[in-house]
Amino acid sequence: MSISNGTFANGTSNGESKPTPLKILIVGAGIGGLSAAIFLRQQGHHVTLLEQSRFANELGAAVHMAPNATGLLLRMGINLEDLGAVPCKILSQSLPDLKPMFEVPLSRSAGRWQHQWLLAHRVDLHSELKKVATAKDGPGSVQLRTSSRVASVGTQGIVNLESGETLEADVVVGADGVHSKSRYALPGSQGIKTFGSGKSAFRFTMPRSRALEDPLTKPLIERDGHLNIFMGKDRRVIVYPTRCNEVLNLNCIHPTSESEAKDQKADDWQSSGNLEKMLEVYKGWHPAILRLLGMADNETLKVWDLLDMDQLPTWTDGRLALIGDAAHPFTPHQGQGAAQAIEDAASLGCVLPAGTPLAEVPERLKLYERCRYERASRIQEYSRLIGKDFGSGPPLDTSRHTDENFGHDEWHHTSQKLRAWQWARKPALYRRMPVTFGPFPGPRQDHFGNARDWKDSSFSTASIKFKTSRTLLQNLLPPGFKFASADTNCYASFSLSSLGNLEWLGGHGYNHFGLYIHGIEYTNENGEKVTGTYLPVLFENLADPIISGREELGMPKVYSSLDVTRVADTWRLTAGWMGNSFLDLSLNGLETKPSPDQVQQSAAPSTVTDEGMIFHKFIPTTGPDGSKERDQADVDYFGFVSYMDEAKTGFRRVERTLTAARAEIKFDALDWKKLPTLHHIVDRLAEIPIEVIEAKLVEGRGGNDLRSVRKLC
Structure with missing residues (x-):
């Protein structure tokens, strides 16, 4: 990293390069x-x-x-x-x-x-x-x-x-x-x-x-x-x-x-x-x-x-x-x-x-x-x-x-001008609220615009692929989306990933759990068709990735506790909110299987191949209760992450794949008092009939930051 990217406006270094005095x-x-x-x-x-x-x-x-x-x-x-x-x-x-x-x-x-x-x-x-x-x-x-x-x-x-x-x-x-x-x-x-x-x-x-x-x-x-x-x-x-x-x-x-x-x-x-x-x-x-x-x-x-x-x-x-x-x-x-x-x-x-x-000196003097x-x-x-002279002029x-x-205060004034100058030199920096503090560090870049290092991070992904009601899942799709195949059968997955030793979180990690609906087709206004896995909801147990994913990517993230335990050949997830559990998912009889060098998103057993992941980005307009503005959206479009593009930008190595002999999943929607912000979501997930097709646990190193995300117009 160059010092020009790694120096704060107040003159202190982020420690990744030794400053050279002028x-x-x-x-x-x-x-x-x-x-x-x-x-x-x-x-x-x-x-x-x-x-x-x-x-x-x-x-x-x-x-x-x-x-x-x-x-x-x-x-x-x-x-x-x-x-x-x-x-x-x-x-x-x-x-x-x-x-x-x-x-x-x-x-x-x-x-x-x-x-x-x-x-x-x-x-x-x-x-x-x-x-x-x-x-x-x-x-x-x-x-x-x-x-x-x-x-x-x-x-x-x-x-x-x-x-x-x-x-x-x-x-x-x-x-x-x-x-x-x-x-x-x-x-x-x-x-x-x-x-x-x-x-x-x-x-x-x-x-x-x-x-x-x-x-x-x-x-x-x-x-x-x-x-x-x-x-x-x-x-x-x-x-x-x-x-x-x-x-x-x-x-x-x-x-x-x-x-x-x-x-x-x-x-x-x-x-x-x-x-x-x-x-x-x-x-x-x-x-x-x-x-x-x-x-x-x-x-x-x-x-x-x-x-x-x-x-x-x-x-x-x-x-x-x-x-x-x-x-x-x-x-x-x-x-x-x-x-x-x-x-x-x-x-x-x-x-x-x-x-x-030294090369920046002339431009910095112009900034002065x-x-x-x-x-x-x-x-x-x-x-x-x-x-x-006294009395002359107005x-x-x-x-x-x-x-x-x-x-x-000139120091404070120039400090802000220097920050703005540094930010303007990299217009592609990620910005989200509160924007007055400048670019927001996250999984895709640090505060100075440098890409994150994923090689030492770890992942463990437990997934249950299942066959279910096409009609019910269709109800979870936005208008304009449909299943790419005319088959009566349709497939989806519940998947939890535990991510660890993340540089962007200071060596800490977090868990995320979502529903992934496979084989979904979207046609944009230009007639371009995209087939992928649609993500209607993603639960996460840490605010930083929730905010980053919602604002920078547009993913439909919400908070819940996600507690994972592993005993012998059994893996278990308990999800909840403020001590009220709404999900119990387990993989039992885990057995190691040979794994390929890389793992891609599992495809449903059909002729449809998912090209990537699709999600709906929606941000409402700010306005008082009962106003017309409340019925409008500031942002309303679909995002797409290509699996092929992500494979090129990230680093991911599968080290072990374990297949489960059996899997169990149970939702309890509870009520509005126990789940005041999540009941409407969990209640819908609890309706989904599940016929397990495959259950497995994949472990490895590395990760992807989804920087290849694009807007589907």
Whole structure:
């Protein structure tokens, strides 16, 4: 079995093949790159991270970690609250003169979201991601190579470094940010450039105590977990605490034309700001806000341009995939940039579980893109809309955007998409209720579409062939069926098979007992005639084969207990329901006879040869009591299993045949109280007069799964 057929959507193997890890190169070790390394490592792969910096003197500000991201971090083994991240308890928005616009107490609505909304420090998050990614223990491996500047990236697993070194991998992940070099390896991306959104942002952190000590600024920041937004027409200030409520993060978004950055390189967070310039940008705002901004350290104040980019036509090609800002740069107005990079990483890890065949990588990367492209693009557009100048355009339903953002779990989303992709690759998979869980394993195939192995299974079939009333048996045939022979005599069999050591039942077995009417002819609408054995009812003692046989094949199966005993030369069957026995059948004086290599269905002593088995598949329409729908059928046709075709597809070897000196069979229909669901069937079987022609017990190995069944039109 190939791993592609034997791997679950969550990345665990069914144990029939040893997973082979992929070699993966990730360009960029930011939040997205490190997250991807963790998810891919958890799947057992070998990852190399290429980072152009030396990771020295890491700086940064705070970062929103909304519930859609914190849940994925927990899946990585990271709880940001343990690192000092602050739960967001209050969201408020005010005008520049401090006049309130609204306030939402999030502590009372937090139960709406599965995970916490946290206000974390970017450095703390980045450091923990790096720690988890490069830990010695755990599945897979991650090697971090710093000072590794990438010159170019190919779509077939090649990365060229500026040092002249060439690296090869099974998968390359471009996580190299808004100025990505990986991006331009993709077709159609060369003409797409980043551009300024028209806004820039001053950003800085400072001790919260500094603002608490000033009576003018204290009211703005004194509540723990308070995300406070001050909205001007074309500029805004966002303030919130992080690091155990001891550090304040300030983000001051304004028109780019009004600020100047020294040595600024587009979105470089390390570009120096200018305190006097920032205060000038917010001239005329409430003195408390200006006092708060004036507390910034000029030497640590940073400013950067908020960049945007048109949609790429694709994020993947061959064995290259982009994640995070390399694929979809975000303006910060929803605080979803880092979250969407983490979602990308989760999705990518999900579509590349342990044992992913190398040949499937390009198609699986396209699946990752389909899982992520629409959502990330939609949130990009939301961020643009929310970032518009105050009062411009129609009012926005921000709660709808928040609910859509926060209520999503990308791992669960991609897992289902991966399952659907796997199922769609094998359209012939058996499906039955409950269909939402995918293909249903049964006797004909496992969950992955692989045929069952029957060679180690066993069978023991006891049958009584008898001569009986043609008129009575004709009453059990559907309209359009008749006996193929004009002979007055007709023949049928009662037969019980005990099946054991079945792979599809985990080595267990079950019994089935049925009435088989021989020599029946059916002519379809096209004039095609089929002669076979008609099966009006089949009792079985286990739900799994009953459901499988009824839904997949259409056989008329019902439940009963079927207890078989064997003492010396006597074989006995007792059938019943809830302790009430309705059948006692025995073969006595069993004697071994030579047997052929294979056994076919016994033919009645007539000129008619049965070609296979025929049965009626009927499923009623769902509808209320008394409705017209109750008189209609959703499914109503006949099924046919060819003995010749089954002999070609199955494996069956008879090891011993025993003939009975005598056979006895006795039905007791009891009543509706003792057999509330079977009385109408057993009562009819009890009417059949029986003149035994032959009784025998056949034992052997192997079996047939009846996969050759077809519909008689």
